[in-house]
Amino acid sequence: MKSYEIAVIPGDGVGIEVCGEAIKILRAAAEKHGFSVKTTDFDWNCDYYLKHGKMMPDDCLDILKDFDSIFLGCIGDSNKVPDHVSLTLLLKLRKGFDQYVNLRPIRLYPGIETPIKTASPQTVDFIVVRENTEGEYAGIGGLFKTGSPDAFALQTAVFTRKGCERVIRYAFNLARRRKKLGNQSPVGMVTNCSKSNALNYSMVFWDSVYYDVAKHYPDIKTDFAMVDAMTMWFVKNPDYFDVVVASNLFGDIITDLGSMLQGGMGFAAGGNINPEKIYPSMFEPIHGSAPKYAGKDIVNPIAAIESIAMMLDHLEEPSAAKDIREAISKVLLEGSIRTRDMGGQDGTSKMGDAIKNALLNS
Numbered sequence: 001m002k003s004y005e006i007a008v009i010p011g012d013g014v015g016i017e018v019c020g021e022a023i024k025i026l027r028a029a030a031e032k033h034g035f036s037v038k039t040t041d042f043d044w045n046c047d048y049y050l051k052h053g054k055m056m057p058d059d060c061l062d063i064l065k066d067f068d069s070i071f072l073g074c075i076g077d078s079n080k081v082p083d084h085v086s087l088t089l090l091l092k093l094r095k096g097f098d099q100y101v102n103l104r105p106i107r108l109y110p111g112i113e114t115p116i117k118t119a120s121p122q123t124v125d126f127i128v129v130r131e132n133t134e135g136e137y138a139g140i141g142g143l144f145k146t147g148s149p150d151a152f153a154l155q156t157a158v159f160t161r162k163g164c165e166r167v168i169r170y171a172f173n174l175a176r177r178r179k180k181l182g183n184q185s186p187v188g189m190v191t192n193c194s195k196s197n198a199l200n201y202s203m204v205f206w207d208s209v210y211y212d213v214a215k216h217y218p219d220i221k222t223d224f225a226m227v228d229a230m231t232m233w234f235v236k237n238p239d240y241f242d243v244v245v246a247s248n249l250f251g252d253i254i255t256d257l258g259s260m261l262q263g264g265m266g267f268a269a270g271g272n273i274n275p276e277k278i279y280p281s282m283f284e285p286i287h288g289s290a291p292k293y294a295g296k297d298i299v300n301p302i303a304a305i306e307s308i309a310m311m312l313d314h315l316e317e318p319s320a321a322k323d324i325r326e327a328i329s330k331v332l333l334e335g336s337i338r339t340r341d342m343g344g345q346d347g348t349s350k351m352g353d354a355i356k357n358a359l360l361n362s
Contacts, residue, residue: 001034002317004036004068004315005038005040006023006038006040006070006071007039007064007280008070008071009042009071009072009073010043011045011073011289012045012291013074013293013294014291014294014299014348015075015289016294017348018285021348021349021351021352021355022307024356025356029308029317032360035317042056044056044057045077045089046075046077046086050080055086055088055089061092064093064097064280067280068315069280069283070093073284073285073304074284074290075087076288077291079291093272095133097281098274099272099273099282100132100163100167100273101271101274101275102130102272102273103273104130104258104269104271105269105306106125106126106238106262107124107125107126108123108263109263109328109329109332110333111329111334111335112262113263114260114261114264115260116235116260119262124238126241126244127174127242127244128243128255129171129244129245129246130246130248130251131163131164131247131248132167132272132273133163134157134159134160135249138158140158159202159205164206165213168213171190172213172217172243175217178242179220187242188242189220189242190242191230191243192206192210193225193230193244193245193251193254194207194210194224194225194250195228197226202247203247227246227250227253227254230254234254234257255268256268264341265286265303266299266301267300268287269284269286269304269306269309270310271307271310272284273314281311283310285306285307286303287303298347298348299339299341300339300340300348302351305352306325306328309321312324326358327355327358327359328355331355337351
């Protein structure tokens with residue numbers, strides 16, 4: 001029997017609740033598909049920072065490096081720790097484990113309403129590949145002459161040939177796989193999300209690497225959109241997109257818009273991927289920690305559960321991942337269980353139980 005060791009970091013706010021439901025579904029999938037999982041919880045969050053003056057132990061990478069995967073609830077509570085400090089946990093794991101692909105599927109489940117009129121299960125089925133370790137989030141810069149009229153801040157984005165090329169190549173390979181599986185775009189297409197008209201060094205460089213990589217994929221269509229125009233096209237023609245590749249900052253922004261296409265943040269899953277599997281990858285819902293809702297059993301756990309399906313895909317358990325998604329679809333189509341973000345009154349755990357029952361009884 002295959003066995004997987006999973007590190008679980010519930011984090012802050014509603015992270016504890018959505019983690020609980022996600023792990024419940026993971027165990028159910030393991031039971032049904034004949035593999036085992038062992039989970040180890042880590043209490044690294046803003047409360048840990050208040051006790052220790054840091055978000056995680058200095059040797060956190062050594063602690064986690066031998067796990068098969070990492071599951072993260074959500075990090076941050078600005079009432080306790082400034083957001084730019086709490087985010088250091090997430091960034092350290094992404095960079096330390098070279099999780100250079102941030103994968104964010106944008107899919108609308110049948111039975112879910114969205115405020116975007118053009119969005120339907122038929123039109124919303126694409127994926128954003130976001131560069132995850134450098135770019136605008138490289139963390140290089142400083143504050144100078146603070147407190148004076150001459151104060152200024154310097155934030156430097158870093159775009160390396162290696163960093164750009166590998167994430168863009170991942171996007172083209174993904175488009176090729178989606179084409180083979182008959183996904184949204186029968187042609188297979190990678191849209192380059194850029195802003196090279198204004199960012200005349202970094203994004204011009206990014207574009208040049210994109211077209212260099214594209215030469216090796218003659219079977220995949222190339223496409224280009226400025227990031228500001230892309231936000232418009234996401235809303236106007238969501239059915240146009242197949243795979244979108246973007247820098248760290250732009251990918252972060254456009255996927256929040258993408259979450260509205262799929263019905264809201266309660267459905268938005270994410271993976272921080274080390275494709276070579278040298279280090280563990282990390283999976284998480286992309287919504288925030290929403291401290292005001294913590295402990296109230298009212299948040300939607302589907303983004304966290306979808307993230308578990310992504311984890312199982314990465315662990316090469318595709319049948320288990322497929323069953324989880326089919327269970328989610330069944331519950332949402334039936335429509336009798338609805339969390340508050342869907343206009344219902346059902347709780348986090350009730351939604352998790354419904355998906356678990358659908359999974360085990362399918």
